Every structure is written in structure tokens, then in C-alpha cells.
Amino acid sequence: MHDAPRPTAPVREALAAYAHGAWCRWMRYMWSKCTPNADGSLTIPAWAVDRWERQMSTPYVELPQGERASDRQEADAMLAIFAQEPDHG
Numbered sequence: 001m002h003d004a005p006r007p008t009a010p011v012r013e014a015l016a017a018y019a020h021g022a023w024c025r026w027m028r029y030m031w032s033k034c035t036p037n038a039d040g041s042l043t044i045p046a047w048a049v050d051r052w053e054r055q056m057s058t059p060y061v062e063l064p065q066g067e068r069a070s071d072r073q074e075a076d077a078m079l080a081i082f083a084q085e086p087d088h089g
Contacts, residue, residue, distance in 0.1 A: 007082070010084070014081045014084065015078065018077060018078060018081055022077075030044070033048050034048075055067065
């Protein structure tokens with residue numbers, strides 16, 4: 001078995017920044033769907049719980065095409081970062 005090349009430090013940092021940004025976007029989206037409570041907690045609506053539980057329990061290849069689209073956008077963003085990696089032959 002052959003080891004995959006290790007990305008350079010700048011590409012690794014770009015991927016880490018991307019991962020953090022993706023997490024932040026998801027959290028902002030989640031928070032926007034929740035109802036704030038007086039004690040500072042949030043209540044996730046039942047429709048969101050149902051959808052997100054279904055999605056997290058479904059393999060990617062079994063998701064509807066429309067739901068795969070956002071995962072493809074995420075993959076494209078990561079591929080753009082990898083494209084910055086110089087070719088070490």
C-alpha cells in the first residue's frame with residue numbers, strides 16, 4: 001500500500017480554516033432554525049430533528065440528489081484548496 005502525500009503546511013492550514021468556516025456556517029444555520037429560550041438554551045424544531053437525524057443516518061450515496069448538492073459544494077471547496085498544493089511528482 002502506498003502512502004498518500006502529506007500536504008504542505010499552508011495547504012493544511014487552509015484546510016483547517018475551511019473546516020472551521022464550514023462548522024461556523026453550519027452552526028449559524030442551525031441556530032437560525034432554533035427557538036431561543038429565556039434561559040439562553042435553544043429548542044430545535046421537530047422538523048429539523050427529523051430531517052437531520054435522517055440525513056446523518058443515511059449514507060451519502062442514498063441521499064436524494066438535492067441533498068447531495070451541498071456536499072458536492074463542500075467537496076469542490078476542498079478540491080480548490082488541494083489545487084493550491086504544488087505537484088511534487
